[in-house]
Amino acid sequence: MTRVTRRHTICAAAAALAATPVARAAAQAAPPAMPDRPLFGAKQWQLANGLKVVHAESRRAPVVAQYVYYAAGGAEDPAGRSGVAHFLEHMMFKGSPNVPSGDLSRRVAREGGNDNAFTSRDVTAYFQQVEASRLPLIMAMEADRFAAALIPADQVESERNVVLEERRQRTDSTPRGRFQEAFRAALWGPQTWPGRPIIGWEEEIRATTREDLLAFYERFYAPSNATLLIAGAVSESEARALSEEHYGRVPARPAARRDRAPAPTAVHEARLVRREPQAREALMMRAFMAPSLTTDGAAHALPLEVLAHLLGGGQGSRLHAALVETGLAVSAGASYDGEAAGVTEFTLWAVPRRGVAPERLEEEAGAVVARLLDQGPSEAEVARATRQLSAGALLALDGFGAAPRMLGGVLSIGLPADVVEFWPSRLRAVTRPQVEAAARAVLGTAPHSTGWLLPEAA
Structure with missing residues (x-):
């Protein structure tokens, strides 16, 4: 996404x-008076394992959104393996110890919600939006894959084909997509972190191994390198208790920081x-x-x-x-x-x-x-x-x-x-x-x- x-x-x-x-x-009128108050008034705290938590309450609708951001994106891909961050994003939907492959999205859909993920140059993020009372469910599932995503070996090849098809549809099949990718590479260089495509060069997607994906997960998917955001119809006290209950169990471990050329x-x-x-x-x-x-x-x-x-x-x-x-x-x-x-x-x-x-x-x-x-x-x-x-x-x-x-x-x-x-x-x-x-x-x-x-x- x-x-x-x-x-x-x-x-x-x-x-x-x-x-x-x-x-x-x-445009010709005087600017309206706009008070200097925060847009969201978000509260922040940190769990013992290093996970940063942000809460923004809003009671405009009985819904909540949960986002988990990891401070690593396409620019953190290893040399010669462009697209690893994005490929891993796909594989994170392939199950965890208590949630079978694909079940997270199916459960969210059954609740009338939606979920997805995205990879940018700087971050990878996973999110769900559901009715407010279902927040414990999505927290439990997201925390489960945060702690121990399976990244099953028998699903890597099928998902590689999905990623390659995504590349064909979004880039290779459109003149403008091919041009814009080439233009960014012309500005920065095709093998520099600003110039590589986030989805990856085709030959490097094909060369990526499960070991590459596991190494990226182990290197960057740690609580101290992540931020949990909870927004919507949930109080701060509820958010604190639920985040501690579910994400507080994710083991603390060292995480690599951005180290770009x-x-x-x-x-x-x-x-x-x-x-x-x-x-x-x-x-x-x-x-x-x-x-x-x-x-x-x-x-x-x-x-x-x-x-x-x-x-x-x-x-x-x-x-x-x-x-x-x-x-x-x-x-x-x-x-x-x-x-x-x-x-x-x-x-x-x-x-x-x-x-x-x-x-x-x-x-x-x-x-x-x-x-x-x-x-x-x-x-x-x-x-x-x-x-x-x-x-x-x-x-x-x-x-x-x-x-x-x-x-x-x-x-x-x-x-x-x-x-x-x-x-x-x-x-x-x-x-x-x-x-x-x-x-x-x-x-x-x-x-x-x-x-x-x-x-x-x-």
Whole structure:
């Protein structure tokens, strides 16, 4: 399953707001008064075995969500074994001492709930959402596989085929999927931890052994390297008692911490052009190496979020005005996610309208960036971006599971919960000079790659 980050959730809501007539009018209005109180008011504690527990109570519906985050993702895959973290995610559903293979999902479904898991570059997470009285059931099952997942040898090959089919469907069978994977490898290098695909290169998926999976599980799946998040209609006292009863029994043991090679400081390929007979439309991407909240240059992270929105956050953004409204492109945008363990990227993209030469679109996109660097953003642009992103944060609270998704990601990469809890107020404190400085540091001087996916006849 694809990971949903805080930024994905909030920016989707902000982009939707920006597309409405009401939002266009509101962009000119004064920002609403928003108290500086935590979004979720989550409580945190730690069990004796080292497991961190986070609780966010909400009585809006009689349901609960349980998420277990492990601080290890695709970037922790061993050299030559890309995809191990994701492959292990699949194998974690193959049973534990008291829960037969596949039974966890079947039991959750019988209760009318749902469960799934996801692997990102930095984390692997497992979750269930059920009616509140069934929280002890899902805790017991999740704690059982946490303590002693079986990873049965006789199911490795069948699950390898499932992973390979997932890769074929999501990446290999789509021109855009193949291009985006190749473009990330062009920026960082195909065998670096930022450049390897999370699902893994096909030949390395085929080479992965059960011993590789067991080694990853033993190395990273320990209480001291995990965070349990409980959200919904359950009190703090209940959450404390249940987490102690079920997860307190998981044996403490040493866990490896993230130990990655230094990230590349130069791009692997400055330009990538792929022609695909199956491609129906062209796509331009330009990605810049960028700091995150966990690296040197972390002070630029929030301003870069504002910059991404004012540059490419839907209607009202600079790229939309210069490329879409002029008829050069059918869509355009920018993205940045500063919640990463290590370096990240700032990306611009555009889909040219049929008949528009790639060179013309690329030139105009470059001109948009050049004007921003030359003149800086306006106070009105910064105010509009922070207003829309803040509103997006509040809208995201309506989604069930928002608290564990948002909090789990930051806590698992070593950031404090306040990064999420007080994000709107921190965002509103971003100034125009800070956004300008971040733009110059990344769009002005950082190494970057440009990629084009082109229909074969283009």
